[in-house]
Amino acid sequence: MKFFIDTANLAQIKEAAELGILDGCTTNPSLMAKEGITGDKNVWNHYKKICEIVDGDVSAEVISTDYKGMIEEGKKLAKLHKNIVVKVPMIKDGIRAIKYFTDNGIKTNCTLVFSPGQAILAAKAGATYLSPFVGRLDDINLDGMELIHQIRHIYDNYQFETQILAASVRSSLHIVKCAEAGADVVTCPLSSIMGLFTHPLTDKGLAQFLADHAKANQK
Numbered sequence: 079m080k081f082f083i084d085t086a087n088l089a090q091i092k093e094a095a096e097l098g099i100l101d102g103c104t105t106n107p108s109l110m111a112k113e114g115i116t117g118d119k120n121v122w123n124h125y126k127k128i129c130e131i132v133d134g135d136v137s138a139e140v141i142s143t144d145y146k147g148m149i150e151e152g153k154k155l156a157k158l159h160k161n162i163v164v165k166v167p168m169i170k171d172g173i174r175a176i177k178y179f180t181d182n183g184i185k186t187n188c189t190l191v192f193s194p195g196q197a198i199l200a201a202k203a204g205a206t207y208l209s210p211f212v213g214r215l216d217d218i219n220l221d222g223m224e225l226i227h228q229i230r231h232i233y234d235n236y237q238f239e240t241q242i243l244a245a246s247v248r249s250s251l252h253i254v255k256c257a258e259a260g261a262d263v264v265t266c267p268l269s270s271i272m273g274l275f276t277h278p279l280t281d282k283g284l285a286q287f288l289a290d291h292a293k294a295n296q297k
Contacts, residue, residue, distance in 0.1 A: 079257050082135075082265035084245070086113045086124060090268045091131050097271075102134035104187070104209075104245065104265040106165070107141065122158055129159035137187045137207070139165035140175075148175040156184045163187050163206060168196045173203045180204030187243065197229040201238035207263065212256070213246035222246070223255050230260035250274045 080101035083094045086109040094100045105128070110116075115124045125138050138158070140151045148171060152164040156179075163185040166172045176186045180203060187207040188200035192215060200208045210229060212222025229242055244256040247266035250273030256264045 079261060080134075080241075080263040081271060082137075082243070082263055083271070084109070084247070084265040084267055086110045086115060086128070088127060088131065091128060094268055094271060095131050095133075099271075100132065100134070101263070102136060102161075102265075103128055103132045104137040104165070104243075106139045106189075122155070125155070125158055125162065129161045132161065134161065135163045135185065135207075136161045137163045137165040137189075139189065140167075143167065143169065143171065145171040145174050148172065149178055152179055152184060152186075165189050165209075166205075168192075168200065173199050176200065176203040176205050180206075188240075189245070192225070194225065194228045194232055197240075197242075198232060201233060201236075201240040205240045207241050207243040209243045209245040209265075211246035212244055212252065213248045215246075223259055226256060226259035226261050234260075250276075 081099055082102040082104050083091055083100060084104045085091060086105045091103060110121055115121055129136050138155045140148045142148045142151050148166060155164050156162050164179055165187040166175050168188055168190050176188055179186045185206040187209055188205040189209040191197055191208055191210045197208055210225050215222035215225060226244055241262035243263040243265060244261040245265050247253060247264050247270060250270050253264050253266060253270055
C-alpha cells in the first residue's frame with residue numbers, strides 16, 4: 079500500500095519524505111488556505127515546491143466545477159510538473175473531464191467519493207485514482223471502511239485499473255483498516271503516519287534493553 083501525506087505544509091511533507099516511506103501527496107483548497115496560500119499564482123508555485131520534495135504523484139485540485147473550466151485549469155496544472163495529478167470532483171462534468179484527461183495522457187484523482195456507484199463511474203472514465211472519504215462517512219454514522227471493501231470487490235471483479243486512494247483518514251487505526259480492506263493508497267496527516275510507530279511494548283522493551291546495556295557497561 080502506498081502512503082500519501084494529506085497536507086500543504088512543506089515542513090510536514092519534508093519530514094514524511096525523510097522517513098523514506100512517502101509515495102505521494104494530496105492537497106485541496108482548504109489545506110492551501112490553512113497554510114495561507116491564496117491566489118492562483120501562489121498556489122501553483124506551492125505545488126511546484128511540493129513536487130520538488132515528493133518523489134511521486136502530487137494531487138492538485140481544480141477549482142472550476144464546469145467541464146470547460148476544469149479542462150482549461152487541469153491542463154495548466156498538469157504542465158506545472160510531471161508529478162502532478164489533476165484532482166477532479168465527483169460530479170457529472172467531473173466525470174466528463176476525467177475521460178478527457180485520460181484520453182490525453184493526464185493523470186487524475188476523482189475526489190469526494192461516497193458510494194460504490196460513484197466509484198464505478200470514475201473507473202469507467204479511466205481515473206488514475208479514486209478518493210473515497212472514509213472519515214466523513216464515519217461522521218454521519220456510516221461505515222467508511224465498508225465502502226473501501228465494496229469498491230475493492232467491484233474493481234477486482236472487472237479488473238479496473240483505477241487505484242483506490244482512501245482519503246479522510248484520521249488515525250493510525252484507519253490506516254491499518256484501509257490496508258486490510260485492500261486500499262491501494264492511503265492519504266492522511268503526518269500524525270496518523272507517526273502513530274504507526276507507537277506501541278507500549280516497543281517503548282518498554284527498548285527502555286529495558288538500554289537499561290540492561292547501561293548496567294552491563296558499569297561493571
